[in-house]
Amino acid sequence: MVTIGVLGLQGAVREHVRAIQDNGAEAVVVKKATQLEGIDGLIFPGGESTTMRRLIDLYDFMEPMKEFIAQGKPVFGTCAGLILLAKKIVGYEEPHLGVMDVTVERNSFGRQRESFEVDLDIAHVGEGYNAVFIRAPHIVDAGENVEILAKHDGRIVLAREGQFLGCSFHPELTSDNRLTGYFIKMVEESKDKQMA
Numbered sequence: 001m002v003t004i005g006v007l008g009l010q011g012a013v014r015e016h017v018r019a020i021q022d023n024g025a026e027a028v029v030v031k032k033a034t035q036l037e038g039i040d041g042l043i044f045p046g047g048e049s050t051t052m053r054r055l056i057d058l059y060d061f062m063e064p065m066k067e068f069i070a071q072g073k074p075v076f077g078t079c080a081g082l083i084l085l086a087k088k089i090v091g092y093e094e095p096h097l098g099v100m101d102v103t104v105e106r107n108s109f110g111r112q113r114e115s116f117e118v119d120l121d122i123a124h125v126g127e128g129y130n131a132v133f134i135r136a137p138h139i140v141d142a143g144e145n146v147e148i149l150a151k152h153d154g155r156i157v158l159a160r161e162g163q164f165l166g167c168s169f170h171p172e173l174t175s176d177n178r179l180t181g182y183f184i185k186m187v188e189e190s191k192d193k194q195m196a
Helices: 013-022 033-038 049-058 062-070 080-085 178-195
Strands: 003-007 026-030 041-044 075-078 086-089 100-105 116-122 126-133 138-142 147-152 155-161 164-167
Touching: 003 013, 003 033, 003 178, 013 026, 013 178, 026 033, 033 062, 041 080, 041 178, 049 062, 049 080, 075 080, 080 086, 080 100, 080 164, 100 155, 100 164, 116 147, 116 155, 116 178, 126 147, 126 178, 138 147, 164 178
Parallel strands: 003 026, 003 041, 041 075, 075 164, 086 100
Antiparallel strands: 100 138, 116 126, 138 155, 147 155, 155 164
């Protein structure tokens, strides 16, 4: 069994934990950088990316996270988590972690009151996936090694690059756990490779 950490600094942490457990994996709420050593994959939940970055700096998470990523362990960024992973953010000079070869634009679907739900067809996951968008970013541009897994209205809303999975929406706010299951498969495959 794999153990998936959910960064517990801000955002819908409990809901991600439920989605992981519903897929039969173990979930850990990561509140200290030392906890990264005991997990096989990590989810950055939605929230507010600048607040999350401030908390990451405050609790000295940045270097341990970079080490975790350097080990090749999978990371799933949802909504604000996608912004943390992106190499470029429209209107900002510096990225946060800057590890996934995508350019993202914040709040590109409007503010909180313009939140919406839509059914998406997701490559490797299935059709009719209920996606919840809240102050969502989107991927403006993706590098050549990035696989685009879903679009909405012509905008990229889910993509994968190697160990990184990033989406614009909130997979934890629905009872459809297929996308979390897809990430868990990524983690299982990565762990198998590391043990081989």
